[in-house]
Amino acid sequence: MASCRSLGGEIGAPAPHVLAVDDSSVDRAVISGILRSSQFRVTAVDSGKRALELLGSEPNVSMIITDYWMPEMTGYELLKKVKESSSLKEIPVVIMSSENVPTRINMCLEEGAEDFLLKPVQPSDVSRLCSRVLR
Amino acid sequence: MKKSLFDQGYLDEQFCQVEDLQDEASPNFVEEVVTLFFKDSGRLMSNIEQALEKYPRDFNRWDAYMQQLKGSCCSIGASRMKNECMSFRDSCGQGNVEGCMRSFQKVKREHAVLRQKLESYFQLLRQAGPAGAATRPIM
Numbered sequence: 001m002a003s004c005r006s007l008g009g010e011i012g013a014p015a016p017h018v019l020a021v022d023d024s025s026v027d028r029a030v031i032s033g034i035l036r037s038s039q040f041r042v043t044a045v046d047s048g049k050r051a052l053e054l055l056g057s058e059p060n061v062s063m064i065i066t067d068y069w070m071p072e073m074t075g076y077e078l079l080k081k082v083k084e085s086s087s088l089k090e091i092p093v094v095i096m097s098s099e100n101v102p103t104r105i106n107m108c109l110e111e112g113a114e115d116f117l118l119k120p121v122q123p124s125d126v127s128r129l130c131s132r133v134l135r
Numbered sequence: 136m137k138k139s140l141f142d143q144g145y146l147d148e149q150f151c152q153v154e155d156l157q158d159e160a161s162p163n164f165v166e167e168v169v170t171l172f173f174k175d176s177g178r179l180m181s182n183i184e185q186a187l188e189k190y191p192r193d194f195n196r197w198d199a200y201m202q203q204l205k206g207s208c209c210s211i212g213a214s215r216m217k218n219e220c221m222s223f224r225d226s227c228g229q230g231n232v233e234g235c236m237r238s239f240q241k242v243k244r245e246h247a248v249l250r251q252k253l254e255s256y257f258q259l260l261r262q263a264g265p266a267g268a269a270t271r272p273i274m
Contacts, residue, residue, distance in 0.1 A: 024175065024203070024206060025174070026171050026211060027206070027207070027210050029164075029167065030156070033153070033161065034156060037158070098206045119209060120152070120209050123155070123156075
């Protein structure tokens with residue numbers, strides 16, 4: 001599988017750090033597996049709330065990839081909070097969903113999401129993100 | 136044995152995608168994900184069973200729970216179980232209580248069968264050792 005590490009620039013540069021957010025333990029495991037196989041460093045959390053807690057303490061997150069439907073805080077709500085934050089708004093956010101709902105997709109893209117992926121996410125989706133999002 | 140799981144429709148290509156993520160750094164990845172699936176799906180099915188009893192005709196609630204279960208099925212390639220989840224959701228959309236009940240029984244059956252088959256599959260893999268590591272079936 002194509003490695004995203006080379007997009008980090010310098011040889012020996014640390015792998016980009018991706019924060020994966022999904023309330024499903026199965027989906028967290030799968031997306032983490034895909035990201036790790038693409039040479040990302042991955043932290044996976046189960047809620048938007050935990051994602052924001054981590055973002056507050058971890059300065060070097062290169063990308064957030066989040067499920068749309070989560071209890072308490074949806075991926076869209078997380079996206080909005082990230083884009084409203086002066087310290088976080090430059091972090092690319094990618095939304096995942098098992099449902100292909102055009103209005104939902106447009107809403108997320110208009111709010112600043114970099115991409116909207118349909119589940120199950122494939123390694124080729126992540127490779128595409130590498131080249132486009134992590135420039 | 137793996138070929139028969141695909142031929143009989145229990146698993147689809149997504150299972151192969153999960154297998155492809157297994158490597159030396161994660162040598163038990165597939166079994167770990169499958170274990171998570173059965174833990175998660177057991178919980179979700181219990182939620183659905185309770186909701187069917189406690190919230191009569193609450194099709195939105197029933198559908199929301201089943202959507203989660205269907206999502207998990209899709210993630211590991213549990214094809215037959217996924218199809219029964221979709222039948223349940225169709226019945227929710229039609230407001231068909233009997234249909235929901237029938238479909239849910241089928242979901243439970245497929246879940247039990249899949250668990251048994253995958254347990255056997257992983258047991259065979261363990262017995263075969265590294266030389267018998269999973270390979271893509273001839274499709």
